[in-house]
Amino acid sequence: MRIIVTGGGTGGHLFPGIAVATAMQERIPGCRVLFIGTERQLDRTTLGGYDFERGTISCMGLKGMGIGHRFRSLAVLPKAVWQAGRILARFRPDLALGVGGYVTGPVLVAAKLGWGRRRIPVCIHEQNSVPGLANRMLARIADRIFLSIPCDYPFPPARTVLSGNPVRREIVQAAAEERPQPVTPVVLVLGGSQGAHRLNMVMLEAAPELKKRLADDFMVIHQTGSRDQDRVRAGYSALGIRAEVADFFQDMASLYSRASLVVSRAGATTLAELAVMGLPALLVPYPHAADNHQEINAHYYARGGGARVFLERELSGAIVADQIGDLLQAPEKLHTMASCMKKMGRPDATLCIVEECLRLVNANR
Structure with missing residues (x-):
């Protein structure tokens, strides 16, 4: 065939x-x-x-x-x-x-x-x-x-x-396995395959407040795209935040298995992967996507209870830090969102x- x-x-x-x-x-x-x-x-x-x-x-x-x-x-x-x-x-x-x-x-x-x-x-x-x-x-x-x-x-x-x-098969397989509860909560930041400059900068703006609020009780895995990789890595390092930073990650199944919360654009494939994995998300739709489809994608998952949506024009480091801190310090909220996300997976x-x-x-x- x-x-x-x-x-x-x-x-x-x-x-x-x-x-x-x-x-x-x-x-x-x-x-x-x-x-x-x-x-x-x-x-x-x-x-x-x-x-x-x-x-x-x-x-x-x-x-x-x-x-x-x-x-x-x-x-x-x-x-x-x-x-x-x-x-x-x-x-x-x-x-x-x-x-x-x-x-x-x-x-x-x-x-x-x-x-x-x-x-x-x-x-x-x-x-x-x-x-x-x-x-x-x-x-x-x-x-x-x-x-x-x-x-x-x-x-x-x-x-x-x-x-x-x-x-992808490896993600479906990872979703079927029991994920160990991480000792330290992990925030996974995804800007898409090309990265997202505004999302990268907002995370750097949020980083000092996250460090103050969470101390060392979290780490970040951040896919930046090639343009901002060095700047983002240096920003986390200067604050003493544990972070894995790369322009692009190939083994997404492994990263999803480690993540507690995802901050991401709202591309359809990423959202489908997050739903299969049952990962709660803070979604920042790309504002120039054709027909505004990322915002509509994002609201579909938000209505299901698995995500929160924030428009880029309204976003700030303070808002991101407050949202991440709120969820990482309230495991019951995180668990509820994860369960809702999982129910939407196919x-x-x-x-x-x-x-x-x-x-x-x-x-x-």
Whole structure:
């Protein structure tokens, strides 16, 4: 069996695709996976450790750009579909799954046109509460539309499945294991795969008050992105706060297992991972996310009781310090939030998507 997974540009797009692809390989011995993504370093680094074939096409995004950029994007679309079609014709897939990002459009259109020996089932997965432009357009041709969380967009009900967001196998496994209670509470700070400058600076503003309030009874694990790594590390060190600081962490399962509380952006994949792990969170949505989808994502989990939401424009170091201190010094609040978060997790999301994809493949034979 051969499947194509397409998407990329952010970890939030890549990780669900990786979860489904690896599950397919485990389910069907000899299953070949071709991942068609972007040329970004993040894609190459993230996909490098997996047994996937790789492909790329030349295309550009449309949304949020100037009119000149949009015209150039539209002009290269026919070539992108042709490039995707040539890849499909060589690979001869049985199914194509798009997991988000502008690269998915040409690939799934080529698949629907039958470039890979015949027309094959086409599926999309929407991680966010507000679908992106690519998925809104691709929904017209998709055989299945998988949703991570409820969505107000009018996707056709007969072809739409509320599956949850696929989470990497190692995180599902970590969630199933009993986590030892840390001797010292651990605050995990995540700004996304590229880091978040404002979140980094707010944590540094909060650090002196946290040190005063909690003394040495906490530690921080902070993913900063490359821009702020040295500054953040020096800031914690100057205050004598125990901290592990890196631009990017690969082994998230291990970090989640150690965390007591998470301070994070509100990307869909991160939220799905936190829910599966049952980790309470202070969420600071990225204010410039398309269609404000991060804020809507965040409020979904806040309504469920697993998170608190703070808009970046209203945020200060004092607020962050007060919130972290309040929760770390009141274990019963932390435990209640953790339980609520856990109830919102969908550890079976990958299995749900794999089963439905296999049904489509079998029906198409």
